[in-house]
Amino acid sequence: MSKPLACCINPSILSADFVNLEAELARIANADAVHVDVMDNRFVPNLTIGLPVVERIQQVSPVPLDAHLMIADVDRWAPLYADAGLDSVTFHVEASDAPIKLARELRARGAKAGMALRPATAVEPYLDMLPELDMLLIMTVEPGFGGQSFLDVTLPKIRRARAAIEGSGVNVAIQVDGGITEETITRAAEAGANIFVAGSAVYGKPSPEDAINSLRAKGQLAFGQAGR
Numbered sequence: 001m002s003k004p005l006a007c008c009i010n011p012s013i014l015s016a017d018f019v020n021l022e023a024e025l026a027r028i029a030n031a032d033a034v035h036v037d038v039m040d041n042r043f044v045p046n047l048t049i050g051l052p053v054v055e056r057i058q059q060v061s062p063v064p065l066d067a068h069l070m071i072a073d074v075d076r077w078a079p080l081y082a083d084a085g086l087d088s089v090t091f092h093v094e095a096s097d098a099p100i101k102l103a104r105e106l107r108a109r110g111a112k113a114g115m116a117l118r119p120a121t122a123v124e125p126y127l128d129m130l131p132e133l134d135m136l137l138i139m140t141v142e143p144g145f146g147g148q149s150f151l152d153v154t155l156p157k158i159r160r161a162r163a164a165i166e167g168s169g170v171n172v173a174i175q176v177d178g179g180i181t182e183e184t185i186t187r188a189a190e191a192g193a194n195i196f197v198a199g200s201a202v203y204g205k206p207s208p209e210d211a212i213n214s215l216r217a218k219g220q221l222a223f224g225q226a227g228r
């Protein structure tokens with residue numbers, strides 16, 4: 001029997017204090033990874049940080065980096081993030097001209113390959129790509145901003161993706177990102193997600209460490225109760 005999938009909590013530093021990033025990273029040392037949102041004001045209507053800052057974060061972070069690239073020209077940029085030694089690099093399929101080639105390139109450079117889908121992007125056209133991926137990111141809000149409400153309309157897509165992964169026997173994690181709270185994590189985990197990005201639900205709490213432990217326990221329980 002294969003090992004049960006672990007549930008991971010990846011706090012998003014979009015909700016952290018950007019002036020004190022090193023201290024903010026130390027507050028989430030019990031997380032599974034830190035989720036770094038890169039936005040270029042082209043693919044999404046917001047602007048955050050770029051490669052030099054991400055490289056510096058990588059040097060001081062107590063946990064691995066999970067980069068979420070919400071940028072145009074991602075076929076050119078994403079490999080450079082993999083070269084920086086990040087644990088995982090996730091690109092949006094809507095921004096890529098050659099997603100299979102890009103996923104292979106990320107793996108060849110030593111990063112886990114993640115592919116993200118906006119809420120309105122169907123998963124079915126990409127199911128053949130699952131063997132090329134380590135992680136499928138199903139956005140549960142429109143990408144661009146933290147603090148939005150979870151879109152329940154994405155739950156059937158998570159279920160279909162999990163069924164396809166189980167059916168094909170590949171080892172692909174399903175990450176969800178946007179509006180994950182103590183309440184919504186249960187629905188997302190029941191549907192089949194096992195990596196949870198949480199910005200406000202971690203950094204908005206007095207103890208990010210306690211928030212991570214509590215979210216992880218809830219996610220693991222709901223994921224396991226769904227028979228996995």
Ligand SMILES: O=C(CO)[C@@H](O)[C@H](O)COP(=O)(O)O
Binds near residue numbers: 035
């Ligand atoms: O990628 C994004 C937003 O585009 C996310 O990673 C958010 O930063 C998550 O924030 P919360 O919804 O958890 O506050």
Ligand SMILES: [Co+2]
Binds near residue numbers: 012035197
């Ligand atoms: Co994100």
